Amino acid sequence: MSTVADPAPIGVLERVPATRPGTVRRITRNRSIIIGGAMLALVALVGGLAPLLGTVDPAQVEPALRNKRPGQVVTSLNADGTRTERTLWMGTDSLGRDVYSRVVYGARVSLAVGVTVALLSAAIGLVIGVVSGYVRALDTIVMRVMDGLMSIPGILLAIGLVSLSRAGLRTVIIAIVIPEVPRVVRLVRSVVLSIREEPYVEAAVALGARTPALLVRHVVPNTVAPLIVQATFVCASAILIEATWSFLGVGIPPATPTWGNIMAEGRTLFRVFPHNILFPGILLAVTVLAVNMLGDGLRDMLDPKTRKQV
Amino acid sequence: MLSYVARRILATIPVMAVVAVVVFSLLRLTTGDPAAIIAGDNATSQDVAAIRTKLGLDRPLPQQFAIWIASVARGDFGESFFFKKPVSHLIAERLQPTLALATCTLILAVSMAVPLGVIAAWRRGTWLDRGVMGLSVLGFSVPTFVIGYVLIYLVAIQFGWLPVQGYQRLEDGFGGFIQRLVLPSFTLAAVYVALIARITRASVLEVMNADHVRTARAKGLADVSVMLRHVLRNAAVPIVTIIGLGIALLIGGVVVTESVYAIPGLGRLTVDAVLARDYPTVQAVILLFSFVYVFINLLVDLTYTLLDPRIRY
Numbered sequence A: 001m002s003t004v005a006d007p008a009p010i011g012v013l014e015r016v017p018a019t020r021p022g023t024v025r026r027i028t029r030n031r032s033i034i035i036g037g038a039m040l041a042l043v044a045l046v047g048g049l050a051p052l053l054g055t056v057d058p059a060q061v062e063p064a065l066r067n068k069r070p071g072q073v074v075t076s077l078n079a080d081g082t083r084t085e086r087t088l089w090m091g092t093d094s095l096g097r098d099v100y101s102r103v104v105y106g107a108r109v110s111l112a113v114g115v116t117v118a119l120l121s122a123a124i125g126l127v128i129g130v131v132s133g134y135v136r137a138l139d140t141i142v143m144r145v146m147d148g149l150m151s152i153p154g155i156l157l158a159i160g161l162v163s164l165s166r167a168g169l170r171t172v173i174i175a176i177v178i179p180e181v182p183r184v185v186r187l188v189r190s191v192v193l194s195i196r197e198e199p200y201v202e203a204a205v206a207l208g209a210r211t212p213a214l215l216v217r218h219v220v221p222n223t224v225a226p227l228i229v230q231a232t233f234v235c236a237s238a239i240l241i242e243a244t245w246s247f248l249g250v251g252i253p254p255a256t257p258t259w260g261n262i263m264a265e266g267r268t269l270f271r272v273f274p275h276n277i278l279f280p281g282i283l284l285a286v287t288v289l290a291v292n293m294l295g296d297g298l299r300d301m302l303d304p305k306t307r308k309q310v
Numbered sequence B: 001m002l003s004y005v006a007r008r009i010l011a012t013i014p015v016m017a018v019v020a021v022v023v024f025s026l027l028r029l030t031t032g033d034p035a036a037i038i039a040g041d042n043a044t045s046q047d048v049a050a051i052r053t054k055l056g057l058d059r060p061l062p063q064q065f066a067i068w069i070a071s072v073a074r075g076d077f078g079e080s081f082f083f084k085k086p087v088s089h090l091i092a093e094r095l096q097p098t099l100a101l102a103t104c105t106l107i108l109a110v111s112m113a114v115p116l117g118v119i120a121a122w123r124r125g126t127w128l129d130r131g132v133m134g135l136s137v138l139g140f141s142v143p144t145f146v147i148g149y150v151l152i153y154l155v156a157i158q159f160g161w162l163p164v165q166g167y168q169r170l171e172d173g174f175g176g177f178i179q180r181l182v183l184p185s186f187t188l189a190a191v192y193v194a195l196i197a198r199i200t201r202a203s204v205l206e207v208m209n210a211d212h213v214r215t216a217r218a219k220g221l222a223d224v225s226v227m228l229r230h231v232l233r234n235a236a237v238p239i240v241t242i243i244g245l246g247i248a249l250l251i252g253g254v255v256v257t258e259s260v261y262a263i264p265g266l267g268r269l270t271v272d273a274v275l276a277r278d279y280p281t282v283q284a285v286i287l288l289f290s291f292v293y294v295f296i297n298l299l300v301d302l303t304y305t306l307l308d309p310r311i312r313y
Helices: A010-015 A023-029 A031-048 A099-134 A136-151 A154-164 A169-195 A199-206 A211-248 A259-266 A275-302 B002-028 B034-039 B045-054 B061-073 B087-122 B127-141 B144-158 B174-208 B211-218 B223-245 B247-260 B266-275 B279-307
Strands: A072-077 A083-088
Touching: A023 A031, A031 A099, A031 A275, A099 A136, A099 A169, A099 A211, A099 A259, A099 A275, A136 A169, A136 B002, A136 B279, A154 A169, A154 A211, A154 B002, A154 B247, A154 B266, A154 B279, A169 A211, A199 A211, A211 A259, A211 A275, A211 B144, A211 B247, A259 A275, A259 B144, A275 B127, A275 B144, B002 B061, B002 B279, B034 B045, B087 B127, B087 B174, B087 B223, B087 B247, B087 B266, B087 B279, B127 B174, B144 B174, B144 B247, B174 B223, B174 B247, B211 B223, B223 B247, B223 B279, B247 B266, B247 B279, B266 B279
Parallel strands: none
Antiparallel strands: A072 A083
């Protein structure tokens, strides 16, 4: 009877899970994703349900209600002689617009900008990155152009772009996308460069797969995970940049309720009425924090290598 | 080494060329007539025609580009349409506040972020680590101008410890100069600290697992001297790299911070120029900032050999 080399009973081996825990488990176990996702969902819900949350028209100017402090209760006389009482949860600005309503509606603009910029940058960056990584002839030229674009501090390049055309939501989105694209291109390209040498890609080539099909079926799927993570961070930075521009007065026109615009309006009377900057500032910070946490969590989940270091 | 330096400097030329083309085309890519845009809304058609000839806008594009590059190389950025003086003078006037702010911020950020990152790595997994990393995520998320206003409100308005806004030139007394720089520097440093602390922690953690660190520990060296002599030195390259790359954040932040604190520097000039649609100034500032960014990262690349003797070129 041998006492060494006795293979472990099959039953023991089977108890070790053969695969990684399922996606759902991995998401629910990740605190960053849960907290960030929940906060973000809340902001999205607030923006989406804005008309139902006791708001008034965010652009409505009421000279009688200028510069009210948060929590103040006002009564207004209706056309039919009845009176309605209204609490100004976040006060009013110097034109008498309700800050609470403006902040709630502002969530829409911020999220729209963030999500649109993230999707556009990811899509454009993916196409350029895959082509540049796979087609050697184009690689050098494309990457030099990307290097050049990346050497212009993003916010300045975008400011330059905005300054050229009349500011508006579309201009702002385009102007944020252009500096973000090179970062995505670099990421995608680096993934493509490592994937193209993999045996299964060579095998597909040997089996006669045509380049477009090869890219779509074997290369692009590998870029999805890092792309999702990058897109989240792009979204966070887009929200910040949009707010910064509105704040500086070079972004979306002041009549549109965006968090940056509300804060810009509150600048002059900041010493007396800090609430105009405080409330949108907090919401902005919470939203960006949520997106960043979501991104950190997703990176930990999708890329086990960096989890050990960062 | 010398040939590496030369090659590295040559490598910045295509990058700067792309930057120049982008900055040049900013104005030409617009829908409409650049001369009309420059002339402004109240210009007569004679004004527009005069500007067109003056700037050579009636010539072919490559020729325009050549003329523009040649004058930029001579330090001539044209005349500001809004401020009515040469852009180069305008930049020279605005240089000091921005340099002062950037230098203060850089010193402040590095001297805060590196120790924070090291402590987080050293006490990995404890509440200290989580605290530092939490602050770092927060630093990325709270916009610069919100930090600025919160600091102004608390420190300057509620407690009255420091002046609210403004700038005092260095020539007019050092005390007032530094007093007015404290709040802006802290404001601008926040995001930079977040970035550097994060990379420092990651880099230090990686080195802490290395064999030579275990040896140093095993021979009984104290934690502090292991950290300073064996870990930090080896972790320096990524940290210095991120300090260089972070200059982009710093430049973006300068624009915002100078607006919040009413500092008459290049950042404020950028915003004013954009609002006034003063394109020669906008072009010059973007070009200048990009050049600074590329140059600093060139310096960073060259310091690698000093930091890590194993890197040879």
